[in-house]
Amino acid sequence: MDSLAQYLRLFDQNRPLLLDGPQAVAAPLRLRAYEALQTHGLPTRKEEKYRYTDVQSCLALDYGLNLHRRPSGMEAHDVSRGRVAGVNGPLVLMANDEVLSVADVRCPMPAGVEVNSLGVVAAQSPRWLADHLAQLAVVEQDSMVALNTLLAQEGLVVRAHAGCCPGQPIQVVCQGASQMDLMTLRRLLVVVEEDAELSLLMVYRDAGEYRRLVSQVAEVYLEKNARLHLWLVEQGQAATQLFDHVVVRQAARSRLDCGCFSLQGGTTRRTLEVCQLGQEAVTQVYGGVIGLGREHVDNHLLIRHEAPNCQSDVLFKYVLDDESVGAFAGKVLVQRGAQKIQSQETNANLCVSPTARMFTQPMLEIYADDVKCNHGSTVGRLDERALFYMAQRGIPEPEARMLLQEAFLGEAVARVAHEPLRERLSYWVEERFRYKMGHCNGCDICDTERLLKEKKE
Amino acid sequence: MLEVKNLCASVEGKEILKGVNLRIGHGEIHALMGPNGSGKSTLSNVLVGNPLYEVTQGTVAFNGKDLLAMKAENRSHEGLFMSFQQPVEIPGVSMVNFLRAAIDAKRKYLGLPPVNTADFLKEMKEKRKMVGLDAALARRSVNEGFSGGERKRNEIFQMAMLQPRLAILDETDSGLDVDALRIVAEGFHQLRNDEMSAIVITHYRKMLEYLRPDVVHVMMDGRIVKTGGPDLADRIEAEGFDWVKAEVGASAAQ
Ligand SMILES: Nc1ncnc2c1ncn2[C@@H]1O[C@H](COP(=O)(O)OP(=O)(O)OP(=O)(O)O)[C@@H](O)[C@H]1O
Numbered sequence: 285m286d287s288l289a290q291y292l293r294l295f296d297q298n299r300p301l302l303l304d305g306p307q308a309v310a311a312p313l314r315l316r317a318y319e320a321l322q323t324h325g326l327p328t329r330k331e332e333k334y335r336y337t338d339v340q341s342c343l344a345l346d347y348g349l350n351l352h353r354r355p356s357g358m359e360a361h362d363v364s365r366g367r368v369a370g371v372n373g374p375l376v377l378m379a380n381d382e383v384l385s386v387a388d389v390r391c392p393m394p395a396g397v398e399v400n401s402l403g404v405v406a407a408q409s410p411r412w413l414a415d416h417l418a419q420l421a422v423v424e425q426d427s428m429v430a431l432n433t434l435l436a437q438e439g440l441v442v443r444a445h446a447g448c449c450p451g452q453p454i455q456v457v458c459q460g461a462s463q464m465d466l467m468t469l470r471r472l473l474v475v476v477e478e479d480a481e482l483s484l485l486m487v488y489r490d491a492g493e494y495r496r497l498v499s500q501v502a503e504v505y506l507e508k509n510a511r512l513h514l515w516l517v518e519q520g521q522a523a524t525q526l527f528d529h530v531v532v533r534q535a536a537r538s539r540l541d542c543g544c545f546s547l548q549g550g551t552t553r554r555t556l557e558v559c560q561l562g563q564e565a566v567t568q569v570y571g572g573v574i575g576l577g578r579e580h581v582d583n584h585l586l587i588r589h590e591a592p593n594c595q596s597d598v599l600f601k602y603v604l605d606d607e608s609v610g611a612f613a614g615k616v617l618v619q620r621g622a623q624k625i626q627s628q629e630t631n632a633n634l635c636v637s638p639t640a641r642m643f644t645q646p647m648l649e650i651y652a653d654d655v656k657c658n659h660g661s662t663v664g665r666l667d668e669r670a671l672f673y674m675a676q677r678g679i680p681e682p683e684a685r686m687l688l689q690e691a692f693l694g695e696a697v698a699r700v701a702h703e704p705l706r707e708r709l710s711y712w713v714e715e716r717f718r719y720k721m722g723h724c725n726g727c728d729i730c731d732t733e734r735l736l737k738e739k740k741e
Numbered sequence: 742m743l744e745v746k747n748l749c750a751s752v753e754g755k756e757i758l759k760g761v762n763l764r765i766g767h768g769e770i771h772a773l774m775g776p777n778g779s780g781k782s783t784l785s786n787v788l789v790g791n792p793l794y795e796v797t798q799g800t801v802a803f804n805g806k807d808l809l810a811m812k813a814e815n816r817s818h819e820g821l822f823m824s825f826q827q828p829v830e831i832p833g834v835s836m837v838n839f840l841r842a843a844i845d846a847k848r849k850y851l852g853l854p855p856v857n858t859a860d861f862l863k864e865m866k867e868k869r870k871m872v873g874l875d876a877a878l879a880r881r882s883v884n885e886g887f888s889g890g891e892r893k894r895n896e897i898f899q900m901a902m903l904q905p906r907l908a909i910l911d912e913t914d915s916g917l918d919v920d921a922l923r924i925v926a927e928g929f930h931q932l933r934n935d936e937m938s939a940i941v942i943t944h945y946r947k948m949l950e951y952l953r954p955d956v957v958h959v960m961m962d963g964r965i966v967k968t969g970g971p972d973l974a975d976r977i978e979a980e981g982f983d984w985v986k987a988e989v990g991a992s993a994a995q
């Protein structure tokens with residue numbers, strides 16, 4: 285409870301800063317969050333939802349917060365180096381929770397799409413913001429959401445106006461940067477209006493010698509017939525802790541295609557809740573996880589089918605090596621009256637070292653009678669027969685293992701519809717496994733580490 | 742080029758090979774026949790270094806080198822190839838990436854730079870045509886969804902790409918239709934230069950008619966018990982193994 289008391293005290297000491305002026309729109313939400321935290325406390329592992337990730341010990345580190353919003357020292361130019369090469373389109377650059385730049389003249393934001401910092405939107409459209417902020421991610425339901433709501437000051441708002449259809453994905457690079465151990469709390473709000481289509485790529489990057497915890501709460505609205513590709517790609521480091529909470533609400537005939545790739549990090553906990561409120565909504569979620577060293581990746585999914593004639597398809601694949609730990613809990617809930625649902629959920633995992641561990645828990649809860657739902661999970665090892673077959677052909681074991689692991693994750697990567705991103709992901713997956721083999725030279729993950737070191741010196 | 746002396750091997754603690762002696766010269770083709778379970782595949786697997794099998798005794802020299810001391814991949818680089826009796830599927834690994842990794846590993850072993858992509862793809866196309874492997878198959882993952890016969894063809898295709906010095910064909914003929922068998926055999930002869938030797942394991946004379954072995958061996962209960970010319974295969978096809986068994990029994994009783 286110590287760390288909770290510490291955050292509540294921090295809030296109390298900074299009440300004017302967090303409740304007045306530009307932050308006024310969030311004031312009632314913060315007070316609710318405060319109350320929720322006092323009532324429920326921080327999550328413990330006794331809570332089903334947080335069984336596999338020890339939130340308390342993550343928060344126990346003595347992180348600093350940047351409530352007074354001192355600049356990180358990172359410039360847009362530095363952050364832009366972390367963008368996904370080959371993925372063209374408008375670029376949004378963030379350092380911690382600070383928006384450094386939103387597109388530029390070379391590649392402006394397409395017509396119909398508005399991207400702004402939370403602060404700008406709070407000043408320009410407070411009513412609109414109040415209608416959307418903290419409506420999906422409810423503070424009483426999740427204490428990590430409450431903590432974020434209590435202290436988060438900035439973030440990003442992406443709004444695709446009705447009927448707009450920009451071709452290229454919008455790429456948001458979020459770089460961790462600080463000269464101390466830092467906790468960043470930020471919001472993401474995405475609204476895709478009727479008949480609009482949007483592709484959004486979020487890249488979470490972290491490097492350097494300081495420890496950082498990022499808590500991001502994302503609320504995503506898909507209005508009637510809206511379509512969204514949302515890709516979340518994580519390239520952190522061993523000391524990174526990422527709490528990524530995503531809540532999506534889908535109206536009738538909307539389509540969500542969401543890909544989550546945890547390529548590198550320390551502790552990652554992702555909560556993804558999708559609620560299909562309208563008929564004929566389609567949800568596709570897929571993910572690939574690489575666990576090396578002592579990495580910990582926990583994906584917690586909830587797909588709520590509230591309306592009839594909808595579909596959902598979930599595929600998560602993990603490759604866990606060394607002493608890494610993976611967890612996947614995915615519940616598909618079909619409410620009464622949500623007839624003719626088609627749902628498929630698969631979690632397939634490879635533990636390639638004897639010390640890697642995987643916890644998998646696919647769940648189905650159905651209150652309608654006319655549905656087609658499948659779910660399953662597997663935990664396996666590398667196929668010894670395939671390894672020998674490859675050795676016979678002259679492929680040394682490390683290379684053979686890498687090929688098998690890449691092939692395994694390939695099924696998730698293949699679901700990424702945007703070809704340049706798909707190719708880049710394949711490349712990174714390979715780099716990551718090669719890094720393990722000690723062959724990595726000059727990939728952009730290490731490149732950022734080098735850059736940060738140079739900047740410091 | 743290959744000299745096997747008193748080779749004994751076991752699997753899961755059970756002794757399967759009980760003193761195999763075998764000598765194969767450059768460019769020779771040897772047929773290996775014998776009843777089911779006599780140890781033919783075990784011998785092949787031991788030669789190529791399958792870790793499931795434990796060598797308990799004996800030596801194997803391959804072009805003067807101690808084969809048993811080498812890792813499986815190095816045996817391959819030295820020119821040993823086995824066409825598997827049951828080739829495995831490797832979902833998600835494309836034939837191109839697979840073969841490229843194999844060839845580049847071998848080139849590295851030989852101190853050569855990685856293969857040039859254009860040359861490699863050209864070579865793949867040529868060899869694929871030689872063994873009659875469909876272009877669509879070569880674009881798929883290794884053996885994934887291949888029929889039994891297609892897998893066997895794919896084994897010969899890989900042999901063509903790797904150009905071994907000693908090829909072990911473990912029942913490559915089983916599962917092949919008549920035409921496929923002929924095409925594979927023709928491919929084999931095209932590849933065969935004076936340098937390549939082969940051990941051909943089969944239950945059928947048809948394969949041997951095509952491949953024309955110099956020597957035929959019969960294996961029983963973990964040993965090579967009889968060695969002869971091509972006519973030995975004819976007699977086995979006609980009469981089975983009982984007479985060999987009787988002969989062996991008689992000589993053992995003496
Ligand atoms: N991996 C294994 N595990 C257990 N037993 C094995 C294994 N491999 C071979 N054996 C046993 O060793 C013996 C010889 O098998 P092997 O496959 O070498 O025979 P074979 O001569 O190739 O027969 P076939 O003509 O049927 O292919 C058999 O009794 C078999 O059951």
Ligand SMILES: [Mg+2]
Binds near residue numbers: 781782783826911
């Ligand atoms: Mg056999």
